[in-house]
Amino acid sequence: MLRKSFNYLILFFCISLCTGCFEILEEITLKQDGSGSVMITFNMSKSKSKIASLMLLDSVNGYKIPSEDDIEETLKDVQLHLEKTQGISNIKKTKDYKNYIFSISCDFKNVDNINAIFKEIIVKQNKKEGTNFSTTNFFYNKTSSTFKRHFKYDEVVKKTFYNLKSEDKKVFNDASYTCIYRFADKVKKVSNKNAKVSPNQTAVMLRTQVLDLILGEKSLENNIELIK
Template identity: 40%
Template structure:
């Protein structure tokens, strides 16, 4: 029996059987003066069996599967872009091909520096549903704001996907954590919850809600002066 045929048969069986999901985690630590750090993570560990199978193929369901080298190259491009961005420093990347976790972290001088950057990074990481946000922080009013606009492009692109690919998004989650030096007095997004110290706020939601526009990430967070 040709080895190649057997390989495809096993993969076919594997792909039919495995469910999949992934996590996106966005962490921002903000200092009083408006500077801070960002850590963006895409975690496919819960689907690593499926990802490992997919990585053995050139394409699956008509979609080109990026090679390890391609993924490394894309990440290197992100790092290079960040290093050349105004107000950005201490750029670090980490790719764990055992667990399929990719993360990028960097420091910023002012929160406005990250507006375009997060969009660019998420776009590179092929996460298009949440890359339409902007961040502001006023050192005088102590208000941190994330403005999020749902784009119809996300649902249009999603609807173009084959049903089996759509399933990938069913259990995918997005988590944002913002940590501050001062306690939070008030916030506007009902999906968010504040930590015991009142200095951190977390929002955890499904990616599907972001794609179809049912979930809004906009949040106005007022810190104590």
């Protein structure tokens, strides 16, 4: 009894007092022939005290808290999924349980291969939640030297968010989503006004708050024209 009470008492304070936020990093390096590499990083380091406390529990607010084994299993599943996806090679994953930073990267033969990675998940999500997300989010036209990052907003996301308990909504308060795209050619122009082009014109960065994406106030949609 005491052990349980002890756990709950300490956890109560840790969970209540520690702030929570996370960052998602989407990086794509594209070669002229349309091949390249992609890396997705999930950085929860800023919330590590809270996550560490949460992971002592089985579930919070009715949501199951994944254990290290669960995370390992998920990363393994992702790797298997990538291995099965056509055109994908050189799969690497990194995990840092001390800081709670996880990333997975791979090379692709053409941009369509990236779409194929997420297609299955998006189709399942659309079917399950009645959303209408696009399954083609990345597009590269060699002839016109144009790279497109599609982002189709769905009002269902906002509705789902508003249905969350206020405690659960807080998870997204300081969360950010960063896209970095690097090119072999120089960037001529970008369509998203929030995107920044590097001084050497070979990289584009777009940083948004996840909450803005959820509420439909900002978008990841970006049409990047490269100099031929």
